[in-house]
Structure formats: C-alpha cells, structure tokens
Amino acid sequence: MKTIAVIGALQEEVSFIARSLSNSSHSPDSQQASLDVVQGNISSTSGEEIRVVATVGGMGTVNAASTTQYLIDVYRPDAVIFSGIAGNLNPSLHINDVVLGGTMRYLDSDMRLIAQFAPQQNEFHSDPDLLAIADDVLRDMGTKHITGVIASGNYFVDSADKIQQVRRDTGADAVEMEGAAVCHVAARNHVPALVIRALSDNADTEYESFKDFDISEFADTAAKQVVRIIEKL
Numbered sequence: 001m002k003t004i005a006v007i008g009a010l011q012e013e014v015s016f017i018a019r020s021l022s023n024s025s026h027s028p029d030s031q032q033a034s035l036d037v038v039q040g041n042i043s044s045t046s047g048e049e050i051r052v053v054a055t056v057g058g059m060g061t062v063n064a065a066s067t068t069q070y071l072i073d074v075y076r077p078d079a080v081i082f083s084g085i086a087g088n089l090n091p092s093l094h095i096n097d098v099v100l101g102g103t104m105r106y107l108d109s110d111m112r113l114i115a116q117f118a119p120q121q122n123e124f125h126s127d128p129d130l131l132a133i134a135d136d137v138l139r140d141m142g143t144k145h146i147t148g149v150i151a152s153g154n155y156f157v158d159s160a161d162k163i164q165q166v167r168r169d170t171g172a173d174a175v176e177m178e179g180a181a182v183c184h185v186a187a188r189n190h191v192p193a194l195v196i197r198a199l200s201d202n203a204d205t206e207y208e209s210f211k212d213f214d215i216s217e218f219a220d221t222a223a224k225q226v227v228r229i230i231e232k233l
Contacts, residue, residue: 004079006054007071023041079127107170127194158210
C-alpha cells in the first residue's frame with residue numbers, strides 16, 4: 001500500500017483532506033512532536049487503497065521542516081504533498097488560481113552556504129511525475145494554474161516594497177512560508193514532493209487584517225485537488 005504524507009500550515013488547509021479519509025484515526029504518538037496526525041485511506045481510481053497521513057505543521061520554514069522530517073521518519077511515505085494558500089505575485093494570475101511549485105526558492109537564505117551540505121541544491125523542485133499528475137487533474141477540473149516559481153520565507157509579504165524585493169530576488173509567481181523547506185527536507189531524504197498553492201490574496205494585505213480573513217475557500221481549492229491527485233496515484 002502506498003503512503004502519502006500531506007502537510008498544511010493551518011487547520012483550514014488540512015480539514016478537507018482529513019474529512020476525505022475513510023477509516024480515519026488520530027495518532028496519539030504524534031503529540032510528542034506537537035502534531036496531530038490523522039491517518040486514513042483514499043481509494044485510487046485503479047481501486048487501490050492509499051494510506052494518507054495528514055497534519056497541520058504550523059507556519060514558517062522551521063515548522064515545515066520539522067513536520068516533514070517527522071512524517072518521513074515515522075511513516076516512510078512514498079511522497080510528501082504540501083497543500084495550502086499563497087500570496088499572488090504574477091499579474092496574469094488571479095485569486096483562487098493555483099501555482100504548482102515547479103521551483104521552490106528561499107527568499108531570506110544565502111544558499112551559497114546552505115547548499116554546501118546535502119542535497120547541495122540552490123533551489124528545490126516538486127517531483128516531475130507528481131507535477132504531471134497534478135497538471136492533468138487541474139486541467140480536468142477546469143482550474144487555471146501554472147507550474148511556476150514559489151518563494152518561501154519567514155516573514156509576511158504585505159507591501160509593494162516587499163513584493164518588488166521578492167520578485168527581484170526570486171522571480172517568484174507566489175510567496176508563502178513553507179514550501180521550499182518541505183521540498184528541501186524531502187530532497188535530503190530522497191522522497192518525492194509536491195507543493196500546490198491556491199492564491200488567496202495579492203500579497204498586499206497587512207497581517208493584522210489578513211489573520212482575520214476567512215481562507216477556507218482557497219484552502220479547500222488546493223485540498224480538493226490534492227485528494228484528486230492522490231486518487232490518480
């Protein structure tokens with residue numbers, strides 16, 4: 001049986017996936033890592049049962065990295081998928097469009113130093129096979145999407161100056177706080193990964209306003225597509 005690990009930074013990003021699992025249960029052992037891992041099954045279109053382990057990992061690169069390593073160590077997944085929202089940086093995209101993380105770049109790290117250690121990469125990539133499946137699923141669902149560049153960093157992008165800086169430094173189509181770390185840890189462990197982001201805003205809203213914003217619609221956009229992707233595995 002294949003095992004797929006799914007991570008979101010926020011509860012809203014994982015809720016739909018957890019509700020989609022059959023025979024689901026919570027893993028009490030995951031509390032030692034400050035997580036609440038939900039385990040269950042999704043039936044693939046070929047009739048195979050796929051085990052899914054899903055959890056909220058928290059915001060930021062350290063939380064994402066820690067969660068990814070825990071899931072890999074404990075559950076030995078065949079792939080890791082990060083599902084969630086992101087700020088839009090691409091003028092040709094709109095709210096609730098989707099960016100697949102073809103390339104993941106840190107926006108606040110000097111990769112000349114970090115890349116001296118395994119996996120010795122300056123940037124990270126979603127797995128080509130997973131990207132191809134995701135592209136087919138999103139096309140079938142009629143979702144406008146691109147396979148693009150996503151920037152990850154430990155600060156909230158909420159102004160024109162920050163947007164220009166991120167675009168200049170990374171060439172990103174979307175910005176968030178976890179995807180590069182997930183792909184980084186997955187690459188160290190030789191586990192295929194996929195980052196899928198539904199655009200919830202244009203990275204121009206101050207956090208004090210954004211934190212009260214209902215992101216459920218956009219989080220569910222990505223989550224519904226993740227379920228369909230898993231069904232195609």
